[in-house]
Amino acid sequence: xxxxxxxSEVFKSFTMHLRDGIKLPVVNDVSFSVASGECVVLGGPxxxxxxxxxxxxxxxxxxxxxxILVDHKDRLIDIAxxxxxxxxxxxxxxxxxxxxxLRTVPRVAAVDVVAEPLVARGVEAxxxxxxxxxxxxxxxxxxxxxxxxxxxxxxGEQQRVNIARGFITSHRILLLDEPTASLDAVNRQVVxxxxxxxxxxxxxxxxxxxxxxxxxxxxxxxxxxxxxxxRKAVAA
Amino acid sequence: MTDLATYNFxxxxxxxxxxxxxxxxxxxxxxxxxxxxxxxxxxxxxxxxTGGVQVTASIIGPEDVLKVIDQGADDTTNAVSIRAFxxxxxxxxxxxxxxxxxxxxxxxxxPEQKLAEGQILVYQVPIxxxxxxxxxxxxxxxxxxxxxEYGLMHVKLYEDIAHNGRISKTYxxxxxxxxxxxxxxxxxxxxxNPKMHLSEALQLFGAGREKRIYAVPPYTEVVSLDFxxxxxxxxxxxxxxxLCGAEGVYLDEVxxxxxxxxxxxxxxxxxxxxxxxxxxxxxxxAPSKEAAE
Amino acid sequence: MTDTPxxxxxxxxxxxxxxIGCKGVSFDLWPGEVLAIVGESGSGKTTLxxxxxxxLIPTTGSVEYRMRDGNFRDxxxxxxxxxxxxxxxxxxxxxxxxxxxxxxxxxAGANVGERLMAIGDRHYGKIRETASDWLARVExxxxxxxxxxxxxxxxxxxxxxxxxxxxxHPRLVFMDEPTGGLDxxxxxxxxxxxxxxxxxxxxSAIVVTHDLAVARLLSHRMMVMKDxxxxxxGLTDRVLDDPREPYTQLLVSSILQV
Numbered sequence: 203x204x205x206x207x208x209x210s211e212v213f214k215s216f217t218m219h220l221r222d223g224i225k226l227p228v229v230n231d232v233s234f235s236v237a238s239g240e241c242v243v244l245g246g247p248x249x250x251x252x253x254x255x256x257x258x259x260x261x262x263x264x265x266x267x268x269x270i271l272v273d274h275k276d277r278l279i280d281i282a283x284x285x286x287x288x289x290x291x292x293x294x295x296x297x298x299x300x301x302x303x304l305r306t307v308p309r310v311a312a313v314d315v316v317a318e319p320l321v322a323r324g325v326e327a328x329x330x331x332x333x334x335x336x337x338x339x340x341x342x343x344x345x346x347x348x349x350x351x352x353x354x355x356x357x358g359e360q361q362r363v364n365i366a367r368g369f370i371t372s373h374r375i376l377l378l379d380e381p382t383a384s385l386d387a388v389n390r391q392v393v394x395x396x397x398x399x400x401x402x403x404x405x406x407x408x409x410x411x412x413x414x415x416x417x418x419x420x421x422x423x424x425x426x427x428x429x430x431x432x433r434k435a436v437a438a
Numbered sequence: 439m440t441d442l443a444t445y446n447f448x449x450x451x452x453x454x455x456x457x458x459x460x461x462x463x464x465x466x467x468x469x470x471x472x473x474x475x476x477x478x479x480x481x482x483x484x485x486x487x488t489g490g491v492q493v494t495a496s497i498i499g500p501e502d503v504l505k506v507i508d509q510g511a512d513d514t515t516n517a518v519s520i521r522a523f524x525x526x527x528x529x530x531x532x533x534x535x536x537x538x539x540x541x542x543x544x545x546x547x548x549p550e551q552k553l554a555e556g557q558i559l560v561y562q563v564p565i566x567x568x569x570x571x572x573x574x575x576x577x578x579x580x581x582x583x584x585x586x587e588y589g590l591m592h593v594k595l596y597e598d599i600a601h602n603g604r605i606s607k608t609y610x611x612x613x614x615x616x617x618x619x620x621x622x623x624x625x626x627x628x629x630x631n632p633k634m635h636l637s638e639a640l641q642l643f644g645a646g647r648e649k650r651i652y653a654v655p656p657y658t659e660v661v662s663l664d665f666x667x668x669x670x671x672x673x674x675x676x677x678x679x680x681l682c683g684a685e686g687v688y689l690d691e692v693x694x695x696x697x698x699x700x701x702x703x704x705x706x707x708x709x710x711x712x713x714x715x716x717x718x719x720x721x722x723x724a725p726s727k728e729a730a731e
Numbered sequence: 732m733t734d735t736p737x738x739x740x741x742x743x744x745x746x747x748x749x750x751i752g753c754k755g756v757s758f759d760l761w762p763g764e765v766l767a768i769v770g771e772s773g774s775g776k777t778t779l780x781x782x783x784x785x786x787l788i789p790t791t792g793s794v795e796y797r798m799r800d801g802n803f804r805d806x807x808x809x810x811x812x813x814x815x816x817x818x819x820x821x822x823x824x825x826x827x828x829x830x831x832x833x834x835x836x837x838x839a840g841a842n843v844g845e846r847l848m849a850i851g852d853r854h855y856g857k858i859r860e861t862a863s864d865w866l867a868r869v870e871x872x873x874x875x876x877x878x879x880x881x882x883x884x885x886x887x888x889x890x891x892x893x894x895x896x897x898x899x900h901p902r903l904v905f906m907d908e909p910t911g912g913l914d915x916x917x918x919x920x921x922x923x924x925x926x927x928x929x930x931x932x933x934x935s936a937i938v939v940t941h942d943l944a945v946a947r948l949l950s951h952r953m954m955v956m957k958d959x960x961x962x963x964x965g966l967t968d969r970v971l972d973d974p975r976e977p978y979t980q981l982l983v984s985s986i987l988q989v
Contacts, residue, residue, distance in 0.1 A: 216973075217975075218980070219976070219977030219980050219981075220977070220980055220981060220984060223977075257972065257973075261966055261969060262966075262968050262969055262972050262973070263969065263972060263973040264965075264969060264973050264975060286951065286952045286965055286966040286969075287761055287764065287951075287952075289966055289969075290951055290966070308919060308923055309920075309923050310923075581811075584812075585811065585812045585815055586812075587815065587849060588849075589819075589845055589846070589848040589849025589850070590845070590848075590849075592848035592853070593834070593837055593841045593844070593845050593848060594837075596840070596841045596844055596848065596855065596858065596859075597837055597838060597841050599855055600838055600840055600841065600859070600876075600877050601838075601877065664853075665853055665854060665855040665858075666853050666854045666855075667854055667855050667856050668855050
């Protein structure tokens with residue numbers, strides 16, 4: 203089975219120049235991989251660095267050392283070293299990200315927010331909008347909201363727009379940062395089914411889920427982030 | 439003749455004339471291009487045609503026959519005094535007949551009579567720069583001419599149409615000369631613009647205060663700027679000249695009384711007189727003529 | 732992902748006597764990419780922008796631009812006529828103060844139409860139609876087409892300036908603090924509009940701003956400048972979420988919320 207994502211010996215710390223340059227280690231020696239069709243869930247208490255790992259993979263945080271290898275258009279790209287343009291291209295075509303919060307763009311309708319990643323990949327606008335509508339329907343977002351900008355939506359509604367936006371493309375790698383945090387049971391179940399669908403399509407998924415029920419339902423493997431924690435290293 | 443001894447022929451000294459002739463030659467070589475020259479103080483105020491007078495003074499010879507018109511008329515103050523000036527300082531022959539003149543100095547008109555090869559028309563120009571009211575910086579307008587950046591000219595015409603439904607500019611209507619330089623034809627009515635195109639006569643333009651000379655050599659293309667869907671048009675007059683009955687000429691409105699009475703007469707006085715001499719009569723003349731008979 | 736940059740900047744430095752305007756700036760700009768140059772007043776960002784847009788000739792360095800025919804040309808060795816033609820067709824320049832980029836005494840329609848007339852359009856009806864399309868695109872009511880920008884609000888003027896620049900479908904637009912003098916609510920609307928236009932038209936843009944929120948919303952990539960030097964350069968969200976340099980951390984921590 204293909205392994206589109208390999209993380210190898212990644213170290214990350216923050217240097218706080220404004221506080222006398224103190225160095226806050228975040229994670230040490232992170233190594234793991236995610237195979238196609240697999241859903242790996244990052245486990246461990248909060249503050250241990252789960253979100254930081256996702257952000258490094260997405261190129262959102264820089265890394266101190268190590269490699270983050272992504273199979274992008276039949277080439278291996280090291281996100282840790284890639285130039286911004288390559289990272290953007292990886293995001294557009296290979297690696298998707300569903301964050302906890304929707305960064306709302308004022309004045310753009312929900313359906314267009316969802317369709318945008320497809321349009322960015324060159325899909326025709328009406329086609330993309332059609333697919334966006336299907337996803338929003340699946341996630342039970344009331345149809346009268348589709349044409350409105352999501353800025354005024356409730357947390358749960360925004361989250362569903364966000365999920366639809368993340369799931370609309372056929373990215374080979376999908377990073378999920380608590381996508382079900384503010385959803386009710388019915389919609390949580392929809393998301394669980396959507397994740398199962400992605401797995402069947404051979405997508406490599408890496409996520410953070412605090413909801414135990416969801417975690418049980420989607421995880422093939424739980425990766426305990428505590429092992430990468432520098433605090434553990436100090437304790438030992 | 440004693441007066442003449444006081445001045446060099448045609449008032450200007452020979453060095454100055456040579457300088458101006460060089461500017462004229464350059465202007466002829468680059469049709470429509472404004473050539474700077476060291477304009478002299480003349481014994482008349484700016485605005486009275488000091489540029490035209492210097493050009494005329496530099497090209498006139500003892501054998502020339504001079505005609506001077508102001509808005510088409512030979513008998514207005516400006517025309518009379520410039521004519522008298524050259525009679526005095528150059529002792530040349532003068533005429534009011536367009537066809538007899540070798541040099542015609544004009545303020546704001548082109549004669550109705552078609553000019554012929556060998557004749558020179560000298561224009562008095564107040565502001566030579568056609569882009570001046572759109573772009574106040576001289577450095578910038580020179581650059582615009584050099585790089586042939588004339589979009590702004592059409593912006594002005596666009597504004598005219600947007601606000602008036604047509605190009606409302608009626609005088610000093612910008613032209614493109616020999617397909618290259620945009621030129622201000624001096625404040626002649628746009629009615630006269632077509633006369634400049636492929637004219638057999640040499641046309642020289644002098645701006646004294648602004649110190650510029652430019653030229654249109656004989657048989658040069660002079661095209662009035664316009665839009666495809668708003669083509670250049672000249673003024674049309676509803677009635678013929680009230681004195682000579684001429685049609686297709688430029689008319690002046692003359693107010694006759696304080697009761698709204700008015701008439702339209704030829705702006706070109708020589709043309710009008712000549713027609714009347716040949717027996718043409720307009721509405722205002724006809725009855726009195728009959729009465730006389 | 733095209734494999735040729737639109738602009739290749741190498742070693743651009745500008746000195747004012749012994750004082751540094753900007754020093755040793757090199758980067759490539761790719762088609763469809765928006766680059767933000769951030770930094771405080773006096774950091775050299777505007778000097779750099781002026782050098783890149785050939786409004787200022789740098790002391791050393793070169794900038795190559797890929798023309799529409801696919802060939803690269805060194806901007807500083809181009810003739811002035813060609814450079815000016817480039818600037819009014821394939822480039823746009825949006826000034827912070829719209830008064831610097833507009834003709835205040837001619838109508839909005841003529842402001843937008845000027846570039847078209849400059850490249851030889853001579854059909855009044857078509858020019859007007861295009862101008863009115865562009866006014867609509869920048870959300871100015873088309874019944875204002877014959878009004879002068881003097882009668883427009885700051886936000887409208889700025890939108891008009893943008894329309895005036897985009898009418899010839901430039902491939903590269905320079906923006907100097909495009910939201911600088913505007914109220915916050917007006918800023919948001921303008922940013923939205925610019926963002927939409929940049930996406931729709933696939934424009935490349937170089938945006939100078941001291942406002943990190945502007946950089947976040949508009950740009951893919953950003954450069955942080957201090958004392959004439961580029962001190963940090965990277966993906967916009969990386970620079971803002973994980974700033975590395977002390978000065979960048981100071982900038983990011985100085986704003987309330989990005």
